[in-house]
Structure formats: structure tokens, C-alpha cells
Amino acid sequence: MRAVVQDRYGPPEVLRVAELEPPVAGGNQVLVRVRAAGVDQGTWHLMAGQPRIVRLGFGLRRPKVPVSGRDVAGVVEAVGAGVTSLRVGDEVFGTCETGSFAEYAVGRVSRLTRKPANLTFEQAAAVPISAGTALQGLRGIQPGERVLVLGAAGGVGSYAVQLAKAFGAHVTGVCSTPKLDLVRELGADEALDYTRDELPTAAYDFILDTGGNRSLRSLRRALKPKGRVVIIGSETSGPLGGMSRILRAALISPFIGQQLRGLISSERAEDYAELRDLIEAGQVTPAIDRTYPLEEAAAAIHHLRDGHPRGKLVITI
Ligand SMILES: NC(=O)c1ccc[n+]([C@@H]2O[C@H](COP(=O)([O-])OP(=O)(O)OC[C@H]3O[C@@H](n4cnc5c(N)ncnc54)[C@H](OP(=O)(O)O)[C@@H]3O)[C@@H](O)[C@H]2O)c1
DSSP, rough: EEEOOOOOOOEEEEEEEEEEEOOOOOTTTTEEEEEEEEEEEHHHHHHHHTTHHHHHHHHHHSOOSOOOOOOOEEEEEEEEETTTTTOOOOOEEEEEEEEESSSSEEEEEEGEEEEEEHHHHHHHTTTTHHHHHHHHHHTTTTOEEEEEEEEETTTHHHHHHHHHTTTTTTEEEEEEEGGHHHHHHHHEEEEEETOOOOOOOOOOEEEEHHHHOOOOOHHHEEEEEEEEEEEEOOOSSSSTTTTHHHHHHHGGGGGGSSSSEOOOOOOHHHHHHHHHHHTTTTTTTOOOEEEEEGGGHHHHHHHHHHHHOSEEEEEEE
């Protein structure tokens, strides 16, 4: 099979297309004929081995999994002996363990579920990690609450705006000037431009922070006295990357009236099924900036990092 592989951590130029043996599904795993694969900041982190702390889990000297990509949409080609919930021929989406920038990928049945009937494979591949993270971050918000989404036109943020609206919140999205129209189209009640607008003081019940790396002090200023912040992340340098702000939030949160916490998202088929229901009900639609063929995976990652995409990028196979 054709796959995008890397032999070492580094910039997108470490990626190359190679011929590999397809992976084999065992036990509770499923072999998927990949039709499309999502690209997100996590794809870059695992490719670059940055921040360095990711190498503890994904390979100290080189990536343990040489094939890029986790988000996947495709057709079940084979199932392991322990799989009862999916069958050969099912159209699925979710995440995989062997790399999704490939013609075939293997994933656990606990991380894959039936694809939304109203989405193409390209659209479905843009959902799992970004929308799953947004869903987990927004758990607990109540109808009528004032929710601020920082990074509202990004991968996670574009879903967070739609999900917060679906949960009945009043939503303000923060993005850059060219994306104000997209954030309003996604359903935000208000769109603020991070290059021009100040955040109002004591205005929000809940802040989902997916971009901009604002100080905890500035997040707290925008929050009501009993408000909550969930920090998803921001692209920052340093050995811990965005984790250092999350650690500081955990240290001060017990001593203040506001709740500050970070989220490390999980890949879960139950969440993807919940998202599928919202998608099929027309409450959430992936915002896709553009798609790339497998051979142009490096260009996709360059665009993700430097091109300020509107929503998501997808690799088609
Ligand atoms: N904790 C977890 O489990 C988890 C899961 C998924 C992602 N993440 C992390 O969360 C972050 C967001 O991920 P993503 O995939 O959504 O990335 P993304 O697609 O790059 O989106 C980030 C967005 O933030 C915007 N932004 C930049 N500066 C901003 C500012 N000052 N104020 C408001 N928005 C600003 C960017 O807009 P412009 O391009 O217009 O500047 C971009 O649209 C990344 O750091 C990622 O690694 C963490």
C-alpha cells in the first residue's frame, strides 16, 4: 500500500510516500480501507516531535509509528476476532493506531464508529479529534450561558462554536480579521477580531481556549467571578509547549472562585457517535478549508502551520 512515512522527527520535508505492507487487524481491531484522513496540529506535533515531551509517549529518537495521521474515514475491510459492532463494508470514521495517511489503517473498535450518513468521507475525516476535543471541552455548559471560544475559526474552535450553539449557549468567537465571516456563518452570536478587539471584562460564564496563548490573567479578567476556563492548547515553543499554562492553571484554580483547567482529550467512539447524531441532525457541519492528495501531505502540513486555514484540512486517498 502507499503511505506517507517518516524515519525521523523534523519539518514536513521528512515525509515521503513509500510502499508498505498493509497492517493486520487483530483482537478488537478493524482494518479500514482509508478514503480520507484529517490533518490537525497533533499531526504536526507527532511529525516534528515537538514539544519534546511528546517523544516520551511516541518514540524517544524517532516516531514509533512511522506513518502519519490519526483521523480516518473509510470502509471496513476486515475485522479482528473480537469485533462484533462493525462489519466488513461498513463506512466508518474515528481514529487509527497505524497512521491514516495510507491506503489501509488499523484502529481499535473503541475508537471507530459508523460514519454520518450525510457526510462525504472527506468531511467525516475532518471530525474525530477536533470535534471530539471540542465536545469534551464543552461538557457541562448550560443553555443561556455566555461562552467565549478563542480560536473560533480553527480546527477545534470551528466545532466548538457550533456545539456551544447546539447546547443553547450565547456564543462569542474570537478569530483573525479574514475569518470573522466564517465564525458568524458557523453560528456565533458575536465575532471578535483578535488583532483589534479587546475582550470585555467579567462577561463570560465559560471560555474554551484553543488559540492565542493568552495569559491566565487576561482569561480571568474576561470571566465572570464564578466562571470556568478550559484550556485546550495554543501553539507555543518551549519543552512543555502549551502544557506550562495548563499546569499553572491547575495550581491556582483551587484558590480562586473561578475554575481553570486544561483538557487532554481522549479518542472515543461514544463521542464520535454523539457527534454523528448532531451532524445528522444538521446542528454541526465540518468547515473544510481544502483537501490534498496523499502525495501532497507535506504541503498540507505547511498550510496548517503557516497558511491560516479556515477550519480543517483533509488528505484524500
Ligand atoms: N488538549 C488536547 O487534547 C488538544 C486536542 C486538540 C488540539 N489541541 C491543541 O489546541 C490548539 C488548537 O488546535 P486546532 O487544531 O484547533 O488548531 P488550529 O486549527 O491551528 O486553530 C487555532 C486557531 O487559533 C487562532 N488564533 C491564533 N491566535 C489567536 C488569538 N490571539 N486569539 C484567538 N485565536 C487565535 C488561529 O487563527 P489564525 O490562523 O487566523 O491566526 C487558528 O484559527 C493547538 O495548539 C493544538 O495542538 C489540544
